[in-house]
Amino acid sequence: MAMAALRREGRRLAPLISPRTITAVRSSPLYPTLEDEGPLGVRHISTQVVRNRMKSVKNIQKITKAMKMVAASKLRAIQTKTENSRGLWQPFTALLGDLPSADVKKNVVVTISSDKGLCGGINSTSVKISKGLHKLNSATGPEKETKYVILGEKAKAQLVRDSKKDIELIITELQKNPLNYTQVSVLADEILKNVEYDALRIVFNKFQSVVSFVPTVSTVLSTEIVEREAESGGKLGDLDSYEVEGGETKGEILQNLAEFQFSCTMFNAVLENACSEQGARMSAMDSSSRNAGDMLDRLTLTYNRTRQASITTELIEIISGASALEG
Amino acid sequence: MTLNLCILTPNRILWDSEVKEIILSTNSRKIGVFSNHAPIAATIDIGILRIRLNDQWLTMALMGGFAKIDNNEITILVNDAEKGSDIDPQEAHQALEIAEANLRKAEGKRQTIEANLALRQARTRVEAINAIS
Numbered sequence: 080m081a082m083a084a085l086r087r088e089g090r091r092l093a094p095l096i097s098p099r100t101i102t103a104v105r106s107s108p109l110y111p112t113l114e115d116e117g118p119l120g121v122r123h124i125s126t127q128v129v130r131n132r133m134k135s136v137k138n139i140q141k142i143t144k145a146m147k148m149v150a151a152s153k154l155r156a157i158q159t160k161t162e163n164s165r166g167l168w169q170p171f172t173a174l175l176g177d178l179p180s181a182d183v184k185k186n187v188v189v190t191i192s193s194d195k196g197l198c199g200g201i202n203s204t205s206v207k208i209s210k211g212l213h214k215l216n217s218a219t220g221p222e223k224e225t226k227y228v229i230l231g232e233k234a235k236a237q238l239v240r241d242s243k244k245d246i247e248l249i250i251t252e253l254q255k256n257p258l259n260y261t262q263v264s265v266l267a268d269e270i271l272k273n274v275e276y277d278a279l280r281i282v283f284n285k286f287q288s289v290v291s292f293v294p295t296v297s298t299v300l301s302t303e304i305v306e307r308e309a310e311s312g313g314k315l316g317d318l319d320s321y322e323v324e325g326g327e328t329k330g331e332i333l334q335n336l337a338e339f340q341f342s343c344t345m346f347n348a349v350l351e352n353a354c355s356e357q358g359a360r361m362s363a364m365d366s367s368s369r370n371a372g373d374m375l376d377r378l379t380l381t382y383n384r385t386r387q388a389s390i391t392t393e394l395i396e397i398i399s400g401a402s403a404l405e406g
Numbered sequence: 407m408t409l410n411l412c413i414l415t416p417n418r419i420l421w422d423s424e425v426k427e428i429i430l431s432t433n434s435r436k437i438g439v440f441s442n443h444a445p446i447a448a449t450i451d452i453g454i455l456r457i458r459l460n461d462q463w464l465t466m467a468l469m470g471g472f473a474k475i476d477n478n479e480i481t482i483l484v485n486d487a488e489k490g491s492d493i494d495p496q497e498a499h500q501a502l503e504i505a506e507a508n509l510r511k512a513e514g515k516r517q518t519i520e521a522n523l524a525l526r527q528a529r530t531r532v533e534a535i536n537a538i539s
Contacts, residue, residue: 163418170414170481174447174474260416260485321476324432324448332449336472339483346416 129382140371147364154357161350168347171340183277186216191283191352192231199359201284202233204294209282247274267342277301283348284355292355299341302333409441413482420487429456446475452526454534465490467534490534502528
């Protein structure tokens with residue numbers, strides 16, 4: 080009861096002392112709203128509030144660190160597959176060429192993106208390039224049309240907003256089962272069946288290294304365009320020098336070849352994009368946990384200052400109360 | 407003049423070294439390829455590929471794809487391939503029996519086609535083992 084009396088006395092003097100401590104904390108730009116009426120009736124920052132904030136930031140740091148490790152292990156698994164699949168589409172390019180500049184009427188842009196977020200900017204770059212291709216093609220002539228085939232939720236969300244009428248096919252949840260060639264070839268089959276095309280342009284992020292992902296466009300031409308380009312000479316001119324074996328007509332064989340090329344290129348593109356996604360997620364989660372660490376340091380400083388200020392305030396109250404009683 | 411053979415599947419590179427001669431079964435017939443062959447682009451059916459290194463013959467089971475022969479470089483791209491020595495004889499025979507049973511049970515066009523395909527693949531694998539021994 081005596082302590083309570085001392086405290087009551089101290090309260091009259093406290094407003095003279097505490098403004099200094101309060102302004103010190105208020106100058107910290109992050110916490111203008113942490114001031115409140117504590118249970119003692121003295122104006123001071125509540126340590127409870129800062130402690131809660133620290134707890135949540137620490138949790139965020141733990142989660143992002145765990146996500147980074149998960150992404151790293153997934154990356155390792157998929158990276159070997161990707162490197163093995165790279166050898167497959169190179170002979171096609173050697174034989175049929177990769178002609179991004181081929182002049183065609185019906186372009187189909189196949190945009191490959193991820194289903195889950197928190198992976199940095201790779202999906203935005205893919206969508207930007209797809210939109211750029213669309214604009215490029217429509218700018219060169221009125222009868223040219225460009226359609227989209229979208230793989231992955233993130234691109235779907237972005238492209239559905241402004242290009243809804245140009246979308247032919249949307250495929251999501253590609254990575255539910257581990258990626259394998261059979262699944263992708265079935266997908267490629269679906270696309271070839273349902274979409275009319277003269278040229279297919281596959282947009283994806285090529286995995287150069289854990290920190291570098293390059294947006295790339297692979298072009299697969301339909302058989303008629305291949306014949307046309309072969310006749311006009313140039314890179315595809317030596318296609319005719321090959322004698323074709325296989326029991327069917329040359330046209331049918333070229334058709335089979337083009338379909339096989341498309342599914343191989345798709346397989347490689349999907350794997351590379353998955354690798355890039357995991358790599359981008361790793362670096363995004365890494366910078367996120369580092370930021371959380373920084374924030375935690377700042378909060379710890381604030382917490383200590385708050386704690387010391389409240390202890391000082393209480394001491395001053397008690398001492399001044401005691402001296403008031405004496406004197 | 408050595409012939410360089412490269413066998414690629416979507417999952418891995420199966421072979422990448424020099425050989426003396428290969429016998430390839432395309433959709434229409436079997437062709438033998440030596441060095442300095444004329445350029446050819448061929449489709450490969452589900453069947454066996456025989457490779458000769460010096461005096462030894464090796465067999466591989468291929469599950470359909472393409473071959474490009476050009477300038478002493480043979481590139482074979484297939485959906486799947488297995489070396490004859492890697493196939494377990496027991497398991498291959500069992501797979502053949504299961505495939506035959508499935509074919510007899512199959513109803514409807516799609517199941518019959520799938521069963522036929524599985525049967526040809528199983529048969530090729532059994533042939534690959536037998537061809538060595």
